[in-house]
Amino acid sequence: MNPLSVIRVGICGLGTVGQGVWKHLERIRPELESRLGVKLELTRASVRDLKKRRDVKVPASKLTTDSLSIAMDPNVDIVCELIGGTTLARQVTLAALTAGKVVVSANKALISKHGAEIFEAARRHGGHFLFEASVAGGIPIIKALREGLVANRFPLIYGILNGTCNYILTQMEEQDAPYTAVLGEAKRLGYAEADEALDVQGWDTAHKAAVLTFLAHGTWVKPEQMIVEGIDRITPIDFKNASALGYGIKLLAVIARDFDTDELSVRVHPTLLPESHVVAKVSGVFNAVSVRGDVAGTTLYIGRGAGQDATASAVISDLVDAISLLKNDRRAFITARKASAPARPVRACRLAPSEHIRGRYYLRMTVSDEPGVLAQIAAAMAAKNVSIASVIQSAQEPAGAASLVLTTHQSDERAIQATLSRLARLRCVLERPLLLRIGDFAD
């Protein structure tokens, strides 16, 4: 049996993140070993293609294509799941947890889809699942919620959780460039995947919002239960309009809980934020998370949300926790983890119905340029009790069309969706209106 003076790490997946972890672990190994009082061994790693050229030098004897064999290897204490996806990654994770190992993961899609099953397997078999790298890359937001802010309840968490979308929005605003051109550039620079849908349609952000929601409220909300809207219908005109109104545009995840009613809403959508707001100034591939705690007040975290080094930094932070867990007082560590990541919430919460999700809205629509149009639109909105706060109108291509931008006073999701349907049926409204939320966050 391993006396735990040697801790053996297996890395499943040696892609962007896996190679970063291997590289940095090798670099700081002497320091970590002396700090933790253990010997650290990178025992095995798995890949899909043994012949692929890699930036890190891994002896052939340590490489395999069989990730499950690493998960079940009695000579591996900690398994890093850095494969991605939800099929093999789930098998590897469950196999390792069932064998009582510690699993470190960066896989938000896996946690969002199978989190309940994974945490249950960890509990049942005495394994542990650590996932700092799954949300906001190098920002230690999981630790902040679970440890630093453990005395708090969280009425509001919001932020930029997808660097690709933030890069695209920043470029569109700064270069006055259309979405498709900036997306193409983002792909060339390696900031966007070949299939960009997961990022730009908001699903990656939703996966991360699900992880934060679990940590903050002890409940799993599936992306399909959230409002999820992406950035692919935003145009440079929207940035000009937003700027004229004093706002920038960011794709935000918003997790809000009313502790009087115990209603929770989790949503992902492009949001108009006042230009002076700190989060509105976070540009490029950076992420930002604002956490309002009922004891600490608001704390804000900004940093690199992805990329090899930032993500490896988060994985290694979990590895160090895992080593402490294996080496030190196992029971004390387990108790602390259980207390701070509630499997069953002390106070249950339920999803807020759409009429309880309140806010102000920005609507842009292309309308026929003829008399009486504004009156028809105002009547359609009034019929759903949505009142107009401001109007910007400008001529637009093609000839005979105009762009109309309205902002509303306080309304709610149910009323605004009903209004959208009504507007879309008007003959004078030439295409589906674009709806953006206005972020009225006090801090």
Ligand SMILES: NC(=O)c1ccc[n+]([C@@H]2O[C@H](COP(=O)([O-])OP(=O)(O)OC[C@H]3O[C@@H](n4cnc5c(N)ncnc54)[C@H](OP(=O)(O)O)[C@@H]3O)[C@@H](O)[C@H]2O)c1
């Ligand atoms: N990249 C980031 O900036 C970032 C940031 C935060 C979180 N994450 C998360 O980290 C995880 C890994 O992301 P990544 O960007 O490093 O992905 P990646 O570059 O695509 O690497 C995936 C690795 O898994 C291996 N792999 C895939 N299928 C396999 C199979 N069937 N059997 C054995 N090995 C297999 C690949 O092998 P080959 O190399 O031989 O193809 C590759 O080494 C994902 O969950 C991702 O969401 C990534």
